[in-house]
Amino acid sequence: MPEQVRTLWRSRWIRDVVMVAALLALTICTNFTWAGTPAAPAPPAEDLPPVWARYFQLADLVFPRKVLEETPSEFVLTLRVLPAFEGDSQIVISKKLRGGYTVTYYSLPRGSKSVGWQLTEITVESKIEDPVEIAKRIKVDVRDVDVPWSLISGQMDRIAKLQLSPLEELDTGFVTVDATTYQFWLQRVGDPVGFYVCLKGDVYGQKHKAHPLVRWMNEMKALVEKYARPE
């Protein structure tokens, strides 16, 4: 086993999360799910239809993840939620080397249309198709959020204990229109080993039926947003 992998594996929490991610990697295809790419950056574009590849390129521009390369951390989790119509956000949680967490919250300004909505309108009405140019027109609020350690730690304990069947979400018999896309990255700075999972499905009114990881992401999002409210 390579040294980097061994080092990663020594952390019980990381190991548990990796196991969860590995299981999730097998839960492919809730309509459209990519999972289990060994390196955390965006999914390989060649595997995606052009419309999805362009959308993820735009999402990476609007919600940059370069902070992962700049923050000396034990690990970094990135949770990105992309609804069809409104409320796109990204949460980056870094476990500091000396303990504690840093939480950064990216969100569109209140009342903004979703990234996908703006992508559609700009493409159709302004005939601009370059994601770089489109990203320049989308405003994003970025703020560090001071979430109590005990609450973050509690959520981390929960995800480490998630029990997921590899076949639980295997269902190719449905499509979801206007779905919300959930992207989950686990990365260790400077380490090529990481996991990326992407799930897609209903978000509103279906919380009890949602994928366990999606439920966990929704809970973490609610927690961070509670402490991210302006004074």
Next chain:
Amino acid sequence: MRGSWVAPWFGPVTSSNAAYSNSIPVQPNTFAIFHTHPNNRVQYPSNPGDYLYPYGQFLPNYVGTRSGLFVTTPQGTPVMLRPGLDWTKPCK
């Protein structure tokens, strides 16, 4: 819509009853689907959420809004088939 363009079968489907999104059952012979967007949402097919690939194949998705009837294309650009609410009237 199931079967083929030559001999289509239009049938009701179950709904997931979620607000602002919906899971629709499809079968290998489903060749298109249709849904609507409310007035306070995007007036085109949502991007990329309405671009569907069940069974790994592109599935045309017809979206009716007050701005018109649109259909998705694999290129990612929606095509307007009927303007405004004209699509709610029978074809002449």
